Amino acid sequence: MATYSRRSFLTAAGAASSAALVHAYPHEAKAAATELMVATWGGEEIKDLTAAFAKPFTNETGTRVLFDGAGPSEGKIKAMVDQSQVDWDLCDVDGYVAVRLANAGVLSIIDYKKVKREQVMEPFALEHAIAGYTYSFVLAYNAAAYPQRPPLSWKDFFDRRTFPGRRAVWRWMIGGFEAAAMAAGAPRDQVYPIDIETAVAKLATLGDDLTVWESGDHVRQMLLDGSINMACMWHSRAAQLGAESDGKVAWTFEEGLLCPGMWVVPKKNPGGNAAFDFLAAMQQPKRQLELTRLRGVGPSNPAATAAMPESLRPIDPTQPQNLQQQAIISSTWWAENYDKARLKFQDQLERM
Incomplete structure (x- = not known):
């Protein structure tokens, strides 16, 4: 950077x-x-x-x-x-x-x-x-929790019936809002502008299956100890986790967010x-x-x-x-909308 x-x-x-x-x-x-x-x-x-x-x-x-x-x-x-x-x-x-x-x-x-x-x-x-x-925000998951078919898209991430278990996004919104937009049907090259109200509402559909992570070490521990089955997380930590867990944690660049x-x-x-x-x-x-x-x-x-x-x-x-599997972050959009997104998301978390 x-x-x-x-x-x-x-x-x-x-x-x-x-x-x-x-x-x-x-x-x-x-x-x-x-x-x-x-x-x-x-x-x-x-x-x-x-x-x-x-x-x-x-x-x-x-x-x-x-x-x-x-x-x-x-x-x-x-x-x-x-x-x-x-x-x-x-x-x-x-x-x-x-x-x-x-x-x-x-x-x-x-x-x-x-x-x-x-x-x-x-x-x-x-x-x-x-x-x-x-670096990229990617979908990482506990492979043992989904032996028949792993979650490979943000639509899967939001599908609580097919893919049960808790899942986590970053507390500071980036990655999670884009995941919500793509799960709602936005093509990778048309993620922005994100409708903040719609993104927050989409995340709210996860109910008590949604939690947030604060740091790379935090999300790592949650995946390893089974507190969550899925996460929207940094790809570098996901790759490290995959290697040290002997494949227990898997991940994909599909619908990732390059930053x-x-x-x-x-x-x-x-x-x-x-x-x-x-x-x-x-x-x-x-x-x-x-x-x-x-x-x-x-x-x-x-x-x-x-x-x-x-x-x-x-x-x-x-x-x-x-790269062809991913969206590319709009730093300009986040610069203009970060404060509003943070307030809306934190308010939703407090009510969940």
């Missing part, structure tokens, strides 16, 4: 104008950064990002890359910029968060002279954000333009392939998709045979 911005400036003719530019663009004038601080969501992600991206970048440039796993929420990023107390150079955010932060004016524009737009899947290279990896892991650069970031150098380094196919091997997420660079080893292609959401 990546969104980055760069404030360009022209060389001034006179000393006065030059001084004004230095004041306006402090990161342009100072010495090259010796370290970058990257904000992520913690856990194993930091170890994998270090191995795939940070360590090679440091070896090549001498610039250290440090990680803060506190979680770069929309509110934190905005507050840092508004208060001119920015600690982070790069932040790992959802696509809709990148759009909202860009609209709020707190993100730098990506320097597409350093970062190559053509090295990112077309929908995921924005003015203020760029995808560093991809970008976006990188953004807050304005006034301490490392200045070095953030874009790191972004460019993260575009390298060999580095993205390593992240797929370590973490199970997909690449954002089409060249990495093409070079994906045969053994990893079944878990890569960007492979043509997998």
